Amino acid sequence: MTINSQTVLLGLIGNPAKHSLSPLIHNGIFQQRSMNAAYLCFEVQPKDLKPAVSSLRSLGAKGFNLTIPYKEKVLSLLDEVSEDARLIKAVNTVKNQGGRLVGYNTDGPGFIDSLKLKGRFSPREKNVCILGAGGAAKAVSFCLCKEEAASVSIYDLERARAEALARGLRKLFKKTRIVVLDAKEQMSARTNLLVNATGVGMKERDPALFDAAFLERFPGLLVYDLIYAPAQPPLLKEAQKARLPVMNGLWMLIYQALRALTIWFERDDFLRLGDFCYNLLPEQEVEKR
Numbered sequence: 001m002t003i004n005s006q007t008v009l010l011g012l013i014g015n016p017a018k019h020s021l022s023p024l025i026h027n028g029i030f031q032q033r034s035m036n037a038a039y040l041c042f043e044v045q046p047k048d049l050k051p052a053v054s055s056l057r058s059l060g061a062k063g064f065n066l067t068i069p070y071k072e073k074v075l076s077l078l079d080e081v082s083e084d085a086r087l088i089k090a091v092n093t094v095k096n097q098g099g100r101l102v103g104y105n106t107d108g109p110g111f112i113d114s115l116k117l118k119g120r121f122s123p124r125e126k127n128v129c130i131l132g133a134g135g136a137a138k139a140v141s142f143c144l145c146k147e148e149a150a151s152v153s154i155y156d157l158e159r160a161r162a163e164a165l166a167r168g169l170r171k172l173f174k175k176t177r178i179v180v181l182d183a184k185e186q187m188s189a190r191t192n193l194l195v196n197a198t199g200v201g202m203k204e205r206d207p208a209l210f211d212a213a214f215l216e217r218f219p220g221l222l223v224y225d226l227i228y229a230p231a232q233p234p235l236l237k238e239a240q241k242a243r244l245p246v247m248n249g250l251w252m253l254i255y256q257a258l259r260a261l262t263i264w265f266e267r268d269d270f271l272r273l274g275d276f277c278y279n280l281l282p283e284q285e286v287e288k289r
């Protein structure tokens with residue numbers, strides 16, 4: 001990749017940000033497609049979010065992503081926000097349109113793309129159970145309802161959080177039945193897709209949220225863990241023991257990036273690059289099997 005006076009600047013604002021896999025994905029694509037663009041990581045302190053956003057605008061960056069803890073905080077710094085991002089109340093992608101900053105959320109659409117393109121799973125009229133009711137669960141459940149899932153059941157340790165998410169979804173979507181579970185074991189026998197949207201499984205000693213013996217009661221269940229490090233979180237190991245299909249969060253990470261590129265460059269051919277991106281990631285990240 002040659003950097004010159006015409007190089008298009010893109011990047012990620014977060015804290016932490018230096019561990020991110022996003023530069024590997026974006027710069028790998030720029031190289032493969034001979035695009036004169038570069039994607040950098042900016043680890044920004046909370047007090048510097050506003051000047052950082054404003055600097056990227058004035059420096060003429062084409063756009064940027066946001067990660068923890070800025071997806072909500074950035075909303076008030078933008079000129080315009082897409083309807084979906086406004087309803088989810090989180091932005092992970094910003095496009096600089098001649099000095100106007102427009103916010104989008106590609107997390108949910110990236111999750112749906114990954115399901116359809118890699119999991120060969122269409123959520124329409126399916127029953128979904130989501131563990132966790134935080135930021136990721138919000139984006140994912142919103143898009144599952146948009147795709148007209150038959151039901152979305154939500155379980156969070158803090159029931160009030162699951163109820164608040166359910167109330168918001170019920171107001172927006174009439175075709176999907178929204179259920180709040182008192183215990184994760186109440187997951188319906190008719191569940192087609194289980195999504196772990198908690199952080200349980202990221203730490204080395206975390207337990208599996210369900211064991212293989214429990215999961216065996218759900219033949220054909222697709223088990224999707226939004227965690228991507230480790231690549232095989234405990235829930236997925238148990239699901240594999242139960243011979244169930246599994247997906248990890250690398251696929252959502254990849255497709256949210258491809259969706260962001262689609263917005264920045266106004267081209268839809270990026271969505272074909274899922275496998276190419278997966279192969280760009282280092283061996284230890286993907287635990288290639």
Ligand code: NAP
Pocket residue numbers: 107131132133134135136137155156157158161196197198199200202226227228248249250251252253254256
């Ligand atoms: P978050 O806002 O902290 O939400 C997680 C929610 O799960 C919290 O409400 C938490 O409650 C709850 N929870 C914790 N343990 C639980 C359990 N045993 N059972 C039920 N609920 C439980 O986190 P987030 O930002 O939504 O992220 C969630 C996960 O998604 C993380 O692993 C993150 O890395 C992943 N993620 C992946 C991608 C991707 O592209 N693949 C994108 C975004 C996020 P407490 O707060 O009380 O613990």
